[in-house]
Amino acid sequence: MLKIPVVLQQEMIDLAKRDSPIEICGYLSGNGEAAKKVIPLTNTDHSAEHFSFDPKEQFQAVKNARATGHELIAVYHSHPASPARLSAEDLRLANDPRIVYIIVSLQNPEEPVLKAFNVNAGAVTEVAILSSEGCE
Template sequence: MPYGDVMLTISQDLVDKIKAHARADHPDEACGIIAGRDGEPERFIAMANAERSPTFYRFDSSEQLKVWREMDDRDEEPVVIYHSHTATEAYPSRTDVTYASEPNAHYVLVSTALEQFRSFRIIDGVVTEEEVRIVAG
């Protein structure tokens, strides 16, 4: 089973960074990743939302290439891919599911409207919510 545990273990510090980014970009959607090795989220990377939209997000393609190369050099992967919903609940939309293409990633959604922080696996169009365990640090 290459997809790891059906649980996201993440530090309080990283959770706070994601929430702060979501708040800062509200009412537009915020997006980014947490890079890491062996499925452990470590390095917070806020990405620009090229759409600057309250209903859609897209990583800027040039920034994405730069960040993905950097991860490659450091043997990291996008352990967490996060974005915010600013008027609806933190659950993957149909568009989120259509685009989801990292079977190893935890898809984190935060809702700035409802103050939710939730994590999902999205594999072959199937959404599975997973437990989030927040640890100190």
């Protein structure tokens, strides 16, 4: 399970819409199962079908999260035109069983869908997203 405040879910959806049809990507930082902050990163691929992080921004994100007592608990990216599930490419790159992978799908722009997954040695498990109010 992952607790994501509604405002943070909206933040990811807004970013995804802003940059569509380019995929957006970034981290959620927080503690344990509670997300506290959205950390947008540049998609250095500038692609509608895949993303890459900027290693310098990645390093900075880790540093900033630690400075505020947070860890990076999830990686998110958008699917501007495809469903909220991990693509073959996403699966290939999902090599950390401790992190949650979030997809923001804008396939139906009227109803953005957020889904979260764990990947362990290629096996995908959906992680329930609990919408919490505000950041406590």
